[in-house]
Amino acid sequence: MAVYISNIGRLRTAVEGTFNVDETATPANFIDLPVAEGTTAMTCLQDHLDPATMQQFVHAYADSDLVGGKKSSTLNFTTHLAATGNPVTGAAAIPYLTNTSWALRRVLGTLMGGATSGTLSGVARTVAVSTTASLIKTSTDASGMALPGTAIAVLIAGKYEAREVLSSNATDIVPKVAFSAVPATGAPILFSTTFHLIENLSGALPSLQFIAEGAAANEAPLGGSIAADRWAALGTQGTFGIDITPGAIPKLTVQLQGASWNRLAAAALAAPASIGGFFPVVNMDSELIVGTGATNACQTRNRVSHSASTWQPGFAVTPITSPDGLNSSNVVGFKRARGRGVSGNFIAYDEPTATTWLALDQLNNSGPVANRQFPHIMQQVGSTAQGMVLLTAPTAQISVVPTRTDAGGLYSQTIAWVGKNDGSISSPTTDRERSAFRVHIF
Numbered sequence: 001m002a003v004y005i006s007n008i009g010r011l012r013t014a015v016e017g018t019f020n021v022d023e024t025a026t027p028a029n030f031i032d033l034p035v036a037e038g039t040t041a042m043t044c045l046q047d048h049l050d051p052a053t054m055q056q057f058v059h060a061y062a063d064s065d066l067v068g069g070k071k072s073s074t075l076n077f078t079t080h081l082a083a084t085g086n087p088v089t090g091a092a093a094i095p096y097l098t099n100t101s102w103a104l105r106r107v108l109g110t111l112m113g114g115a116t117s118g119t120l121s122g123v124a125r126t127v128a129v130s131t132t133a134s135l136i137k138t139s140t141d142a143s144g145m146a147l148p149g150t151a152i153a154v155l156i157a158g159k160y161e162a163r164e165v166l167s168s169n170a171t172d173i174v175p176k177v178a179f180s181a182v183p184a185t186g187a188p189i190l191f192s193t194t195f196h197l198i199e200n201l202s203g204a205l206p207s208l209q210f211i212a213e214g215a216a217a218n219e220a221p222l223g224g225s226i227a228a229d230r231w232a233a234l235g236t237q238g239t240f241g242i243d244i245t246p247g248a249i250p251k252l253t254v255q256l257q258g259a260s261w262n263r264l265a266a267a268a269l270a271a272p273a274s275i276g277g278f279f280p281v282v283n284m285d286s287e288l289i290v291g292t293g294a295t296n297a298c299q300t301r302n303r304v305s306h307s308a309s310t311w312q313p314g315f316a317v318t319p320i321t322s323p324d325g326l327n328s329s330n331v332v333g334f335k336r337a338r339g340r341g342v343s344g345n346f347i348a349y350d351e352p353t354a355t356t357w358l359a360l361d362q363l364n365n366s367g368p369v370a371n372r373q374f375p376h377i378m379q380q381v382g383s384t385a386q387g388m389v390l391l392t393a394p395t396a397q398i399s400v401v402p403t404r405t406d407a408g409g410l411y412s413q414t415i416a417w418v419g420k421n422d423g424s425i426s427s428p429t430t431d432r433e434r435s436a437f438r439v440h441i442f
Contacts, residue, residue, distance in 0.1 A: 004214065004216050005215055006038070006214070008037075008269070009212070009215065010212075010271075010272070011032070013031065013209065013210050014208070014209045015206060016206070016207045016209050016234075019235050019259070019332065020207070020235030020326045020327055020329055021326065022327070024211060024232045031103050031106070032103060034103070035078060036077075036078040036079070036251065039253075040076075041075070041077070042210075042212045042233060043074045043075075046069065047069030047071075048067075049066060049067045049068070051064045069328070070328060070329065070330045071261060072258060072261075076254065076256070078251050080249055081242065081244075081249075082389075083279045083280075083387025083389060084102070084193075084278075084441060085279030087191075087385065087386070088191045088193075089125065090124045090142065091120075091122065091124040096120070097193065097276065102277035103276070104277060104278075105277065107252075108252075108439060109206075110237070111208075111237070111239060112195045112198070112439070114195065114432060115194070115195050115196075116147065116150055116194045117193045117194075118144050118191055119145065120145070124188065125139055125142045125145075125191075126188055127154060127186060127188075128185065131185070133182050134298040135298070136174075136189070137171060138171060142191070143168045145191040146168040147168070147432070148165055148168065148432075149196065149425060149433045149435065150164070151164050151191075151194060151440035152165060152192070153189070155187045155188050156181055156183050159383040159384075160190065160383050160385065160388060160442075161179050162380045163177055163378075163390075164176040164392050166424060167425070176291060176299060176376050176424060177301050178298055178300060180303075190385075191442075192390065192440035192441060193441050194439070197336075198431040198435075199336070199434075200335060200336040204332070205237055205336060207236060207237050207333070208256070210236065211230070211231070211232055212230075213229060213269050215269060216229040218266050230266065231264060232261060233258040233261055234260045235258055235333075237257060237317045237334040238255050238256035238257050239315055240253060240255065240313060241255075241313065242311040244379065244381065245283065246284070246308065247284055250281065250283055257334075259327065259329035260331075262327070281389060282382070285383050287379070288304045289301055289302065289377075289379075290376070290377055291378070295373060295374050295423050295424045296423075296426060304350075305348065306346045306348050307347045307407040307410075309346035309347070309379060310344045311344045311391050312342065312343050312344055313342050313437060314339050314340040315437070316339055317334040317335065317336060317337060318336075319333075320333045320335055340419060341421075345414055346415055347405055347414050348412060357413055358401070360398050361401065362374070374420075376393070376395065376396070376424070377392070377417060378393075387441070387442045388442050389439070391437075391438075392440065394419075394422040394436070395419065395424060396420070397420065398416065399417055399418045400416040419437055421436045422435060
């Protein structure tokens, strides 16, 4: 009898070229995903249909053997919301990471729908003279990388501060929220890869495929050729949660629906040579910022001292069902479901400098909705040159009357909020510019 350690395994992913078509015969299509051990849970499902043929004896089932019906699967795992370890400066020697080597880009870009990286021109960008806290002048044109709705990070007093871009041109970058101080001339500028939601009004969403293996992947049971613990999840889509506990490594808890699955032939469980774009950061030396003021201009920075915060992506998917689905799936793709892109809350020790939480609620504003000044909510994790993560709700509204909360014996308030499409970028024309929720990784 063989007994295996359950936490040993491997999870690899590929972006499907065609929905629900098995690509496992080409292992090079798959790259390793850094998952937290013990969190991978794959369930293979198939309807077992009973013909219920009329019988003449109470417990007889002659000519009534179960028949295989619709297949489906679920796959849940926790992966790390990590930085790249090699942030982009604009220099040709530091290119944007792509789907070829960066598994998190495959996952976030597929589940959210869109991923944007700028265009390098070969020169590292730095801060130029005449820069202010609300306007970054650049040494060389950075408009091809500082696209509206993406993010930049600037070194200020020994730490990088990340901000979304409101607008840019050949010489100027206007941030959504002001920096804490005026950056020094010559300070380096970093540029993000930005993940954003898409409308998906026509066609189906992109999909992922996974190979999930356990310690018994190379042992075929009873002398057969089928692996004991080696599976493929086909045609997957879904959503994820975000865990940003203070003092811990941020994580994504991914929940996927699969159109179908296959059990794979035995193969040795090997370790990857390396995992690209993986530099874990810790939620320390980090900031939660609420921007206040006119939504179509650089907003005032209000750093929020808080004991806890949550970000809850609200996007969901719904299967497109049809009997012509491949692999006995009855599914031909997934569509984006209607709903809020993101919501969340935080427990704040004090109120923003320029306003109060109740004033930000805006429910009793007697003027037109167009005059309301919705906050920009952003959370930065990490602040070093090795990389950082920035979560943003570019236009948000408080959703519950702020409530007094005890936080370890200290006076606090719980602030709950919901996101809406970005209302700050002038005349948005792309999904990136409209997105209600963005994840920027440096």
